[in-house]
Amino acid sequence: MERTLFKEEHIIFRDSLKKFLDKEISPQFEQWEKDGIVPREAWRKMGENGFLCPWLEGKYGGPGADFLYSVAICEELFYRGITGLVAPLHSDIIVPYIHSFGSEEQKMKWLPGCASGSTLTAIAMTEPNTGSDLAAIRTTAIRDGDHYVVNGQKTFISIGILSDLVIVVAKTDTKAGYKGISLVCVEAGTPGFSRGRHLEKMGWHSQDTAELVFEDCRVPVSNLLGVEGKGFYYLMQKLQQERLVASMMAQSMAEAMLDMTVKYCKERMIFGSPVSSFQHNTFKIVEMATEIELGRTFIDSLIVDHMAGKDITKKVSMAKAWIPELANRVAYHCVQLHGGYGYMEEYPICRFARDARVISIFAGTTEVMKVIIGRMMGL
Numbered sequence: 001m002e003r004t005l006f007k008e009e010h011i012i013f014r015d016s017l018k019k020f021l022d023k024e025i026s027p028q029f030e031q032w033e034k035d036g037i038v039p040r041e042a043w044r045k046m047g048e049n050g051f052l053c054p055w056l057e058g059k060y061g062g063p064g065a066d067f068l069y070s071v072a073i074c075e076e077l078f079y080r081g082i083t084g085l086v087a088p089l090h091s092d093i094i095v096p097y098i099h100s101f102g103s104e105e106q107k108m109k110w111l112p113g114c115a116s117g118s119t120l121t122a123i124a125m126t127e128p129n130t131g132s133d134l135a136a137i138r139t140t141a142i143r144d145g146d147h148y149v150v151n152g153q154k155t156f157i158s159i160g161i162l163s164d165l166v167i168v169v170a171k172t173d174t175k176a177g178y179k180g181i182s183l184v185c186v187e188a189g190t191p192g193f194s195r196g197r198h199l200e201k202m203g204w205h206s207q208d209t210a211e212l213v214f215e216d217c218r219v220p221v222s223n224l225l226g227v228e229g230k231g232f233y234y235l236m237q238k239l240q241q242e243r244l245v246a247s248m249m250a251q252s253m254a255e256a257m258l259d260m261t262v263k264y265c266k267e268r269m270i271f272g273s274p275v276s277s278f279q280h281n282t283f284k285i286v287e288m289a290t291e292i293e294l295g296r297t298f299i300d301s302l303i304v305d306h307m308a309g310k311d312i313t314k315k316v317s318m319a320k321a322w323i324p325e326l327a328n329r330v331a332y333h334c335v336q337l338h339g340g341y342g343y344m345e346e347y348p349i350c351r352f353a354r355d356a357r358v359i360s361i362f363a364g365t366t367e368v369m370k371v372i373i374g375r376m377m378g379l
């Protein structure tokens, strides 16, 4: 499908990104999957080449590019299944909190490192007892003079091992419900902040997902992002881009899975004919191609609306509810079309299929998206 939203400058940027990923990242990725972590050096190289936070203005260390540069980075990483080096999470989901709600002093302190890859970020919302129900978090950040004293436990935190700066979602007022939630930045090395388990997952093996522990962790009041008690509003505001980025990840993975499967099915001969030529398989491929095309059209229209500053809450929730589920359907059928080879690690479809699974869970589950859409439809 010809896409009209990219200009020549984006295409040139994408070409250099592709070359970089194919030379510097893809050849090492399998080893990182075995190691269970992406080396810092890879993040640094991404930063060095302008592939982290490309939208940051010059004074914060970026080139001040538009959102389409972020789109290109997300698409190229996820088309290659490079889930572990989850730059879109750092660049387009977490760093925007600092940029939008941080003080000038905080921005000057942290953003240049975010762009260069020397300051990796994480956002810690989820806790062992609560994920979807964010207002029920138990982590507290209680004011004591010039500090907040943070206590609590977070889990499933991406970039949880490598992160240098964690935006902790905590209650600064335990009696105010969601109005008592604030965002407090905790730097690595702060006494009382430690990493728990590096979690073993079904997929995304090179992505460092971890538990974080805060025990009487004293954080300067100057590390509060924005206004105390506004954390929940900030999250609601930024979750739209998060859902868009997650949908883009799933869309690119679905496109990659279809492409690799079409290639395989045209080459693999059974009963004297290519697998793709059996009508059942042709229909299956055609159905997937059609749904993937629909997903692409939908996402591209959302990118345009998002860049124009429109409220995309309802439609992006629909995209997040539908496209990761589509990627999972595609994963299932593509493995099936590969036969036994689809279950073998040496074929990329195997990893893609297990890596696609989680996108319908993080950044708001399919069910939570449907709750939001239903509410917005007045149901």
Ligand SMILES: Cc1cc2nc3c(=O)[nH]c(=O)nc-3n(C[C@H](O)[C@H](O)[C@H](O)COP(=O)(O)OP(=O)(O)OC[C@H]3O[C@@H](n4cnc5c(N)ncnc54)[C@H](O)[C@@H]3O)c2cc1C
Residues within 6 Å of the ligand: 122, 123, 124, 125, 126, 129, 130, 131, 132, 133, 155, 156, 157, 158, 159, 201, 204, 209, 358, 361, 362, 363, 364, 365, 366, 367, 368, 371
């Ligand atoms: C690999 C990975 C990376 C992650 N990275 C991060 C991160 O960086 N930072 C972070 O804070 N969190 C992160 N998460 C956590 C993720 O956001 C949560 O797992 C997700 O929000 C779901 O929460 P939960 O796991 O507690 O499930 P629960 O909230 O316990 O949900 C269980 C089930 O109930 C369903 N459900 C929930 N509410 C409703 C409802 N109202 N109606 C119907 N069904 C409902 C859910 O859809 C789900 O199927 C990550 C998770 C994973 C797996």
